Amino acid sequence: MTTTDTGARDVAEVLAWSRDLVQPAIREAADTLPASMRHISGYHMGWWDERGRPITxxxxxxxxxxxxxxxxxxxxxxxxxxxxxxxxVELVHDFSLLHDDVMDGDATRRHRPTAWRVFGVSQAILAGDALVSLAFARLAGSGHPLAHEGARLLNATVLDLLDGQSADVGFEDRTDVTLPECIRMAGSKTGALIACACALGALYGGADARAIEHLRTFGAELGLAFQLADDLLGIWGDPEVTGKPVFSDLANRKKSLPVVAALTSATGEAAELAAIYRSGTVLSDAELARAADLVERAGGRDWCLETADGLLARAPAHLEEAGCAARPAAELTALSTLMARRTL
Structure with a gap:
């Protein structure tokens, strides 16, 4: 069944519709924050510049x-x-981005200096804390009869996300990271919140426990596929699209999924890549290009693409098991395809 058959909107229309609904509500929520936290959060979200002047x-x-x-x-x-x-869900996502930028030392996001670069590390961390607190306040004040269950679900998700981020940071000091460990980390750090978005939406939509679980599983697998695509972009993505320098993850020696797949491939390329990652010097442009070539030659890129395609192929079955209506199911499928197959 095509999206045309179901009357489904294309992905651009769906995202525009979602932003039109959500952005005013997020701004309304942000207006309740202390002025200092509101200022930093609004800068991070792209509403104004560092002086509070509106931007587009x-x-x-x-x-x-x-x-x-x-x-x-x-x-x-x-x-x-x-x-x-x-x-x-979006407030928790922005909380995680504010903290990730600090921990990863990322200098830019969406083609602008990151919040910690402008306001300092401590202030950026506090703004992230304010956003996650605000997320729970929005659920508690929603008046939904199952708001307490929603808060429980979101709390478990935040803990899972933090566990995944902790594992990711811990990988930096290890030379023995396995692929199953890396997959579990990605499932927590990224997959958990995308799974929560689907499950929490279903909960607030009145679904029964079985449908909620199927949509949660759909989101969890989509989240892993999304992280696979994101990790590929972290190496080969166009800086004009990603807002980050080419080979940025390699420059930071991140143990991303394609890198770990390559490092654990038991190939000559894996050994050379491991030597580059162990070196204590800043990598030159030539060394970064060589590292990217080694990841590809060792099969890291192909493994990511094939794994993401397999996860994506299972998506329609999860939606069918959940008894999803045709039009939103078609739009969820189209959105999942966009997330898992972003242009490199």
Missing amino acids: TGSGKSVRPALALLAAEAVGGSAEGALPAAVA
Whole structure:
């Protein structure tokens, strides 16, 4: 069944619809923050510059809120009824980005200096803390009869996300990271929140436990596919698209999925790549290009693409098992394809 058959909107329309619903609600929520935290959060989200002057910089695609809203519609609920869930998920996502930028030392995000570069490390961390607190406040104040269950789900997700981030940071000092460990880390750091977006949307849409679990599984597998695509972009992505320098993950010696797949391939290329990663010097442009070539020659790139395709192929079955309505199911499928097959 094609999206045309179901009357489904294309992905650009879905994302624009989601932003139109969610962004005003996020701004309303942010207005309740202390002025200092509101200022930094608004800068991070692309609403204004460091002096608080309005700008028109993009605020990201907001795919996680779109997943929450579509999941609610897929189980017979309304997008408006699931708006607190969508807002909470996006606030947690922005909390994680603020903290990730600090921990990874990233200098730019969305083609601008990261919040910690502008306001300092401590202030950026505090702004992230404010956003995660605000996410729970939005659920608690939603008036939904299962808001407590939503808060429990979001809390478990935040803990899972933190566990994944802890593993990711821990990998930096290890030379023996295995591929299963890396997959588990990605499932926690990235997959958990995307799974939560789908499950929380379904919960606020009135789904039963079985449908919620199928949509959660759909989101978890999509989250891993999304991280596979993100890790490929971290090596081969166009800086004009990613907002980060080419080979940025290699320059930071990140143990990303394609890198770990290559390092554990028991090939000559794996040994040479391991030697580059062990070197204590700043990598030159030539060394970065060589490292990227080694990852590809050792099979890291192909493994990521094949794994993501396999995860993506299972998506329609999860939506069918959840009993999703045709139009939102088609839109969820199209959105998952965009997330897992972004242009390199």
